[in-house]
Every structure is written in structure tokens, then in C-alpha cells.
Amino acid sequence: MIYSGKWDRDGLDYKALRNQWHVVAREDEVGADTPLAVRLLGEDLVLWRGPTGINAWKDYCGHRGAKLSLGCVRNGEIECPYHGWRYSDAGRCVKVPAHPNQEPPAQRLVAVYHATVRYGLVWVSLGRPESDVPVFPEWDNPGFRKVFAGPYRYRANALRSVENFLDASHFPFVHANLNGDPDNPDPIDDYEVFKDPQGLRTSEITVFQPYGDHRGIPVTAHYTYHVFQPTTAYFTKKTGVTERFCTFLNATPADEDETVLYLIVAINFGADLTEAQILDRQDRVFEQDRRIVESQRPYRLPLDLREEMHVRSDRLAVEYRRWLKSLGEAASAVGAAPPAENEPSRSTSYA
Ligand code: FES
Ligand SMILES: [Fe+2]
Structure with a gap:
């Protein structure tokens, strides 16, 4: 098959990859206030730093579908560039500027993926990783x-x-x-x-x-x-x-x-x-x-x-x-x- 333009998600190759860990960036590419757009297995993701570490989410705001990576990080929350909605790193909408006195919608349309940092790299899994990030045998050896x-x-x-x-x-x-x-x-x-x-x-x-x-x-x-x-x-x-x-x-x-x-x-x-x-x-x-x-x-x-x-x-x-x-x-x-x-x-x- 010649390139189809998008992943065939029924393919055994895709299935073999979905649950594993993937490197999506170097840790120092994710700024304190600036989200980073990355792509993995045909999906757009946004990486951003919250109070508990680096988050990897689908690059999508559940209000009108804008890309969160075009926004910014303020006070440990990510702000959408379109109408300024803010999300906590728990994936919940916590602020709707047009209705400051109203409780934000409780509906959750944020997709949160597994993310961790190892060897100075950001690792993400879109599925359910069955094991930890692979061991780099020489990483902790100061002789290397x-x-x-x-x-x-x-x-x-x-x-x-x-x-x-x-x-x-x-x-x-x-x-x-x-x-x-x-x-x-x-x-x-x-x-x-x-x-x-x-x-x-x-x-x-x-x-x-x-x-x-x-x-x-x-x-x-x-x-x-x-x-x-x-x-x-x-x-x-x-x-x-x-x-x-x-x-x-x-x-x-x-x-x-x-x-x-x-x-x-x-x-x-x-x-x-x-x-x-x-x-x-x-x-x-x-x-x-x-x-x-x-x-x-x-x-x-x-x-x-x-x-x-x-x-x-x-x-x-x-x-x-x-x-x-x-x-x-x-x-x-x-x-x-x-x-x-x-x-x-x-x-x-x-x-
Ligand atoms: S599309 Fe994100 S706040 Fe409206
Ligand atoms: Fe080679």
C-alpha cells in the first residue's frame, strides 16, 4: 500500500505502537509559559507545564475546537487563545471569562495522555503503557x-x-x-x-x-x-x-x-x-x-x-x-x- 494520508488504525503496526512510550520533545523545549505543539501517531498534542509537571493533552479546546497550543500558561493553568477559557492540569475547565460569576461547564472534553520526563526527554503514551520507559543502560554511569x-x-x-x-x-x-x-x-x-x-x-x-x-x-x-x-x-x-x-x-x-x-x-x-x-x-x-x-x-x-x-x-x-x-x-x-x-x-x- 502506498501512503494513505493517515494512519490505518486497524493495522498491526499502529496497534503495536499505540500503547508504548514515545519521545515527543526535549524537556527544555517546553517553556514555563508557552505550550508546545507536537504530533504523535497522527494526533496533534499540546505539551504544557502545570503545577504537577508536564502535561500532554489532545491539542483541542472543548468549547469551539481551537488549538490550545496557540494559547498560554497562566498561574499553572492553560488558557485557550480563542475565548480565554482556562483549564487546570486535572483537565477541568476552571474559568470562562465571559461569565466570571458562573460555574464553568463540568463537561470534560479534554483528552489527557500519560506523560513523563526521562533522560531530558518528554515521553508520552496515547494508550495504556504496559511497562515503564525503556532503560538507557549508560545514563547513570558517569564514565560515559x-x-x-x-x-x-x-x-x-x-x-x-x-x-x-x-x-x-x-x-x-x-x-x-x-x-x-x-x-x-x-x-x-x-x-x-x-x-x-x-x-x-x-x-x-x-x-x-x-x-x-x-x-x-x-x-x-x-x-x-x-x-x-x-x-x-x-x-x-x-x-x-x-x-x-x-x-x-x-x-x-x-x-x-x-x-x-x-x-x-x-x-x-x-x-x-x-x-x-x-x-x-x-x-x-x-x-x-x-x-x-x-x-x-x-x-x-x-x-x-x-x-x-x-x-x-x-x-x-x-x-x-x-x-x-x-x-x-x-x-x-x-x-x-x-x-x-x-x-x-x-x-x-x-x-
Ligand atoms: S474555543 Fe477555546 S475558549 Fe472558545
Ligand atoms: Fe545507516
Whole structure:
């Protein structure tokens, strides 16, 4: 199927994503007084800071449907830009300026989603997350320097983008003379893929890289890949006895064909190198990937394995597709979740 223009919410890919956590912004992008508009799984959301932390709501005022993200935050309440109605962070209308002496309508048309902050990033789930935000193994280890890269914006599907991140056999071609030699591409030895409650992980995959990292030196790199949830992937890259270059990738599905990639790298060597040197290499690599991933058709990742050809080095991608399919099927079996207590009620009343 070519891009349909909006998410097919009956699709197993959508179902596999709805209940998981997604990164929608860096924490410092959400100002004290200024709401932030973001998009997730085809829905417009507003992020705003209330007395109890960052809220993620549907970007919609229940009075006449204006976008709350065009408004402002005053005294811990969000004010709609159209008629100035105010909402508390409990999702209740608390002020109607046109009727200051009247009790505001009790009807709740605000959709409140799960939101939390971790690793300097704002995470949101539109559904019911079954587990916590994934663990970033090096985050609390002071021996690893952390650098935020991106966000990179792809006109492509998030699952295609993650699969690209998990793919070692494209290195010599897409990242020629950085991550591989196009005239002498590494054969990929067989490797294992393990599935456990933390998702998928591989045994080591070894490749030669002419410009292996921000130091600009050739390395023999030993990659171990993990997929913690469908759009959170990670690798550890060993390039010496103790040297580790780790990346924690979140591919946010803004829409079916629109992805925002948030990356944090964790490195325990090269302390003399600048952040600009680290970012320069990441930016080049992700730009090289962008033009390929944006070219892939269909936009959506085929979860039926018969739709594309696979070889042994694609084993992680094959297991990833199988896993996504099973997550989508499991979500289907549960059926449509009843509305959460914080989702809008539609009982009619007016004041
Ligand atoms: S549309 Fe929001 S106050 Fe009227
Ligand atoms: Fe790549």
C-alpha cells in the first residue's frame, strides 16, 4: 500500500505502537509559559507545564475546537487563545471569562495522555503503557559522556527508520568510507537474535570501519543491537578492550510517513574531542540514511515476510518484523481499550 494520508488504525503496526512510550520533545523545549505543539501517531498534542509537571493533552479546546497550543500558561493553568477559557492540569475547565460569576461547564472534553520526563526527554503514551520507559543502560554511569544528537526529521515511516538503524549490511554503501568500504564490503557472519522481556538483542556483529567514529580512525567494530520497544533501539559498539560507543535511538512516529529521530550517544573514550566533532559525524550518518529510508516503498514496514526478500544477515530485521506483528496481534486480542478515566466524557450538558 502506498501512503494513505493517515494512519490505518486497524493495522498491526499502529496497534503495536499505540500503547508504548514515545519521545515527543526535549524537556527544555517546553517553556514555563508557552505550550508546545507536537504530533504523535497522527494526533496533534499540546505539551504544557502545570503545577504537577508536564502535561500532554489532545491539542483541542472543548468549547469551539481551537488549538490550545496557540494559547498560554497562566498561574499553572492553560488558557485557550480563542475565548480565554482556562483549564487546570486535572483537565477541568476552571474559568470562562465571559461569565466570571458562573460555574464553568463540568463537561470534560479534554483528552489527557500519560506523560513523563526521562533522560531530558518528554515521553508520552496515547494508550495504556504496559511497562515503564525503556532503560538507557549508560545514563547513570558517569564514565560515559552523553551527547544529544538530532532531532532528525525523515519523511518516512518510524519502523522503516528503526529497521535501518538495526541494519549492518548497508554500512559500506550508504556510509561509504565511514562505516564500510564499498569496494570491499564485509561479509556479515551469522549472528543470534534473542527475545526476552526487554525486547530483542543480538550477539556480536563485527565489521571493519574506515572512519569508525568521531576520532576519524579505522576500527574493527563489534556491534550488539537491542530493541527495547518498537521505536526505541540501542547499540553498544566495542572498538577496543574498554572503548564503548553506545547510542539510544527513539524514532517518533509523528505520522505514518513522518518520523522524528531523537538520539543520545554515550561514549567512554575521546574526552578530548569536542561535541561538534561527535555531532558532525552523527549528522552525516543520519543524513545519508535519510535519503535512502525516505525512498523506501511502501512507506509502512511490511509485517508479512513474504512481501520482501530476506537473507541471513537480515535476521534481526526478520525477528523485528515478527515481533511487531505479534505485539500488534496481542493488542488486537485485548480489543479496543475502554476509555481511561482521564479521557473525555461526552455526556451533554451546558452552562
Ligand atoms: S474555543 Fe477555546 S475558549 Fe472558545
Ligand atoms: Fe545507516
